Amino acid sequence: MQNVIPVSAKLFFQEFTFSKLDPREHASLVMERILAYGNRAEVRWVFDFYGVSQLQKWVSEDGLRLLPKRRYHLWCVVLDLAPETAQKKSQWAH
Secondary structure (H helix, E strand, O other): OOOOOOOOHHHOOOOOOOOHHHOOOOOHHHHHHHHOOHHHHHHHHHHHOOOOOHHHHHHEEEEHHHHOOOHHHHHHHOOOOOOOOHHHOOOOOO
């Protein structure tokens, strides 16, 4: 298992200095970008590096807010999670 983000994913982090991104320190950002835009090899790396349980936790807590809607639902199916609705996750109750 490599401790560096795959170079092929560099395009997803244009606003950052890629060489300074730490996959442990910036885990949420790395999971977000690769789950949203990554190819099979990059997604495989994310699963190998973070593990299914950490990905499930991230998708269930932050996925609805940070991932494109279609990708969020894809990862809910892949990770066997029940998708939330935007109304359930709203922080601003009316």
